[in-house]
Amino acid sequence: MPAARHARLLPLAAALVLGLSYGAIAAPAAKNSCATCHARLTRSASALPSLQFREDVHRDLGFTCADCHGGDPTSDDQSQAMSPARGYRGVPTGAEVIARCAKCHSDAAFMHRFAPRQRVDQASEYASSVHGKRLATGDTQVATCASCHGAHGIRLVHDAKSPVFPTNVAATCGSCHSNPEHMKGYTLDSGAPLPTNQQAEYETSVHHEAMVTRNDLSAPTCNDCHGNHGAAPPGVGTVAAVCGTCHAVFAVRFDASVHKQVFDRGCAECHGNHAVKAASDRMLGTDQAALCGTCHSEGDNGFKAAIQMRAAIDKLKQGLDQAALLIARVKNAGIETSDQELQLGEAANRLTQARTEVHTFNPAPVDGVVKDGLGIVSRVEATGHSAEAELRFRRQGLAASLVAILLVVVALGLKIRQIDRRAGVSAPPAADKGGPAARA
């Protein structure tokens, strides 16, 4: 490019740089004296909010302290900036928290600008919750928005550091519900003190294990059963419905069963509530480890049904184990068994179905499914036995062919000796003996 052309472009470049610089100067960040002053405070309780707010989702979206607390953030004079005359509302407590959050979060048109798919009924749900109802009666100890979401370092719910991220929910609820001091005075409907061991129990449950060990975020935590904004304990008769949101087939079977009318605590009667353990076949039956004997006694129909259902399930399990061993054995011996493995998978599905049918507490449907499963197992076993027969045939055939080959080799060896002798083939000269091939 010629130098003259460079010279012509220089003014244009200079104008562009100046223009950009002017733009940067002309649009400074809005003044926020709240953050400036609070960050300088030596008392951590006063300084912390401004530090925490740096990571707050609201700040990222352009909100400032004044949007919740009011006041005049453009003034450096504290008496002006925090003057009620300029709208300063101070630190909200109790119902004020709900009102301030709801100002935006219950306004569909407003929320649409930032999070169009977010619900706007949290405040009304909260009002229907145990927390909301108690707050309305003047109990300021109960949880409000900030108790769970935080006040100044609020993160999106799907942020793993958020206190309401699934893996953190139990600890967040536990921060109040596991604190005996905090929960003092709260009682159950029966009048008994409200327990504070829910979190500890939950942490021993199969649900917690699924979430923490297997990193399954769909596993339930407190809010999945109790709700979040509309938090309430599932009442009598609603437990099965709550469990049924995930364990749908079990809930349908249970709803149609005789126990639906009898079990006050629904599923929790056998499985517990917070400390739900992995279900096992040992729970079914009448021996010491089983649960049925807790209510039923020898001779009654439930006792008989428990024995019958457990026997059916054990029979299918045993059949499956034996068939699986047989198929593994022939597979190791080189027989192709992928069809049989598929069928065994199908029989294992029947076992799962039978365990589901147990929740009807009626032996007939359990027996029906077990019969299907045993049919599959017996077909697989028949194929396995044929495979074993085939293996025996192969080995016998091999032995016969090896004998035949050996006979031919011996005959050939004799023939070779005979013709060698006739032809006078001699051994190599003695001098050549002993030299390995590598020496050649």
Add this chain to the structure above:
Amino acid sequence: MLQRVVDWLDERLDLDDVRHFVGEKSVPVHVHKLWYYLGGVTLFLLGVQLATGILLLLYYRPSAEQAYESVQFIVTTVQFGWLVRNIHAWSANLLIATAFAHLFSVFLLKAYRKPRELTWVTGVVLLFLMLAFGFSGYLLPWNELSFFATKVGTSIAGALPLVGGFMLRLLRGGDDVTGATLSRFYGMHVAILPAVTTLFVGIHLLLVQRQGMSVPPSIERKLKPGDELPQMKFFPNYVLRDVVLWYVALALLAALAAFYPWELGQKADPFAPVPAGIRPEWYFLAMFQVLKLLPSHIFGIEGELVGVIGFSLAGLVLLLVPFLDRQTARGEPGRIFTVLAAIALVFMVAFTVYGYIAALQAGAAP
């Protein structure tokens, strides 16, 4: 009856020359004569491959959708299909093992020296063809292990300078290993390679028959002037010994097929993650392991490229050994090439064992 057939043929073809050749042909008898049989057993195994391969062709379907299922059908449903497939798989491995043993024995006995240079060259080409048979046949069952091993193997060809990209697409029939690769490997395995192999086996056998068996220089040097090595008639004395060994090989194949059936594994899934400890067949394992161990760059050149060029040069040197080993050509003991062969043998065994251990540690069954 047989005599009448021979007479009938003799009347029309005049078999005197053949009869004379067979009657007069003899094999020298010395301490290293045992190594002569390796060529014969390799030829026998090639015949087994041909026969079992033809039988497998009757049921095998060369497409990504059906290949695995058709092999499954062969080993589960077809009468004696399991035997045919297992013998084909085991025989392929024994064939390559005996071909290597034959090559090393010929190398160490210096049987490649004048006038047998062409016999050596055709033999080395046949070994390369056997390796190509192994490489192409490995993919045909379209199982997980073979699919990913072929991906790795063809990508090594893609590392070649200048022609790498072309070679990669030529082998794969596209940028990736797909059904098109399977079709190509199938065509190569059942048509191209057998045709070329038949030609080279024909030339190799013709040269062996024409020139007779080589007597190792170490034996020749010990002969006093005027002494002659004892001879064994080729037919029937030598041929019958060959047949004994063939029967032993057959018995071994039958036992391996019955007691150690070749696994079929899982069907290849191009979208599945690469299984841990992926490895090629044992005869490529030393090469594979060396390529894995090379640093990413050697003197500024890509490590894999250096490895591929190194192995290509080694192959070329192997092919041209009769023309490079001047010591042996002059009738002197060719110690340099003996040492080279010993180093190559130790290198191959050591890296094959290392490759197996590495694959085991990475979680793959050997």
